[in-house]
Amino acid sequence: MFSRSLVLAAGCIALGFGCGEPANETQEIVGNLVSAGFPSNDIMVVDGKVYVGRDAEVSLDASREMLAASATPGEQYRTNNVVSPSLTKICINGSAFTGVFSTALDLAIQNYDELPLTFSMARTPSTGCSFTINAVIDPNMNGGVAGFPANGNPFGQVTIGGLLSQYGVDVIEHVITHEIGHTIGFRHSDYYNRAISCGSGGNEGDAGVGAIHIPGTPTTASVGTSIMNSCFRAVESGEFTDSDRTALAAMYTASSAPALVSALDPNRCLDVTGGSSAQGTATQLWECNGTAAQQWTLTAQGELRSSLAPNLCLDVFSGDPTPGTRVQIYGCNGTVAQRWTVVGATVRSALAPNLCLDVFNASTTPGTKIQVWGCNGTSAQNWSTR
Incomplete structure (x- = not known):
């Protein structure tokens, strides 16, 4: 979830694309219209303004209302590797987080800890941690980046951009929750077509880590219907959607059937x-x-x-x-x-x-x-x- 170019061998960067980078206003309007069912050949952008039917200008607020009326739940994908059920408590070291970033980190952790998963989640210092993820801030990044699980453990670090300070706490919470999602095995919900949430971009592909559809989630993606969409907006709530919760339950709900x-x-x-x-x-x-x-x-x-x-x-x-x-x-x-x-x-x-x-x-x-x-x-x- 970042907007500058980096080359790392893990997580979102390994896909060769930005991870959850912010979409600009024009891109978001176009993406909302496409998701709401408008044919792409009926959408025009002239001098930074978006029109449908060649003469009807669409504002950002109007496009969001159209989307809200027609949106469908977002699909969900995971990597081949997920977190082992033997890990009962995942902790996050956010000692570098202060102010609004500290508040957002607490809220992101709460998003996971409120759900009945195979693991609980807490911020350090905390006792009984099975694994600790280190959370750091990059002052020059606008978004975030993380990696995927290996050997049954989450990825060991999430990096959050300091430039997110231009947004409210809910957007920062959204980005942190998104990056934690990668560490436990979530792919981007719209990995197959980043234009859905970013306004442009293509298919991230398998990327060598797998893109396995999670049973129980739909097979369409729309703007605003998953915290794991590739790009974020300036109006995110920071909360899981229904499809996010369904995906987490499918991946990390204890089952009576043994392995x-x-x-x-x-x-x-x-x-x-x-x-x-x-x-x-x-x-x-x-x-x-x-x-x-x-x-x-x-x-x-x-x-x-x-x-x-x-x-x-x-x-x-x-x-x-x-x-x-x-x-x-x-x-x-x-x-x-x-x-x-x-x-x-x-x-x-x-x-x-x-x-x-x-x-x-x-x-x-x-x-x-x-x-x-x-x-x-x-x-x-x-x-x-x-």
Whole structure:
């Protein structure tokens, strides 16, 4: 969320675009009109003024009223990596923040701490911190910047621009809340078309960190409908929207369905690749993150049902008992390819008497495929629930 050009290997900067930079007034009017349904070829900008129908000038306030009448909830995306459920308290060191910036930081932390997430959030000094994010101020920046999670931990720093002092406390709260969102795994809600909130710009792309749609959020983005839009306005409330809350609940609400944790590494879990609910999606070993992609329920019939969708089961591809056959998710169908038995620490397939759920090559590298293999008693075939 910044307006000057920086090159860093993390967070918003790694995308090659500004993160939440302020949109100018003309850009905001145009963006509001497009979001409200006006065809782009019916919008003209002449001498800094915006017109529709070639002769009707639209003010900023009028464009916001149009948007409010037609706005739809914003979509939400996350990175491949999120914060581990083992982190119960995230603290933020804001010792450099004074005055309105200190107030805004407290309000941003409150935004998260008021929600029933897997972690609480507090400002230092505080006891029981599982991880501490350092918050700093760059006096020459107008916006902010942060990075994405790694190894189950949030990104370690958010940088907030001192030039935000030209706005009110709500806008500064918005920017800080946005940057904290990146540290726990949020992508920009309009990452695929920055023009939605910025008035110009294109697709940030995958950027090597993933852009996974969060279940339960819509698939359209509009100005003002998410705190995670790329650019901010001079009138932000600083509060989460309904879609923001839905996304946070999907990512960080404790579930009764446990994860299957590999004995190879206590932070590696059985995971559905990309969090996709598409039939035939392969499974993999991935950093434990508490999402639905890693939650499994063993039924009385021996199915391992995924929390991604009501009728998705862990399945051996084509019902093939050959060692090395990949394991995927597929619509539950009652076949032996989807029946499993827990024997000690192993998960055994009903396809053959000596066939176990196995991590390929006993590798702990995130993305390693999950397969069936002859049971051999190694850690690659031992699992526990959490």
